Amino acid sequence: MTIKGTFQLASDNVDVIIDGNNIMFMQDGVITTLDGLRISKSGVVKEFPDLENDEEWKKKGLERLKEHIKTFDTQDKKLDYVKKELIKFGYTALYFQKAGFRPQRFQ
Numbered sequence: 795m796t797i798k799g800t801f802q803l804a805s806d807n808v809d810v811i812i813d814g815n816n817i818m819f820m821q822d823g824v825i826t827t828l829d830g831l832r833i834s835k836s837g838v839v840k841e842f843p844d845l846e847n848d849e850e851w852k853k854k855g856l857e858r859l860k861e862h863i864k865t866f867d868t869q870d871k872k873l874d875y876v877k878k879e880l881i882k883f884g885y886t887a888l889y890f891q892k893a894g895f896r897p898q899r900f901q
Contacts, residue, residue: 808885
């Protein structure tokens with residue numbers, strides 16, 4: 795079952811779609827996977843200090859993130875993880891919606 799979360803940063807809305815272990819981000823009709831995210835080396839090194847001098851820091855950091863996301867049992871837990879990460883960057887959690895159900899406000 796697919797679950798979607800809607801987040802806001804300033805006047806921009808971002809939808810996060812979780813389908814199994816696939817996480818997609820949609821903004822202004824453009825959809826990207828985790829591979830399409832812009833990530834900073836400093837952020838990757840903060841999470842994974844061993845990648846500081848690695849030339850493939852971005853690729854390895856994304857692989858580790860994907861593996862971490864797979865450790866969550868349910869899509870609800872995956873959405874909760876994404877929510878906590880986005881809130882760190884100033885996003886406001888607005889709504890979530892499970893496939894076939896009405897949208898609900900985040901608690």
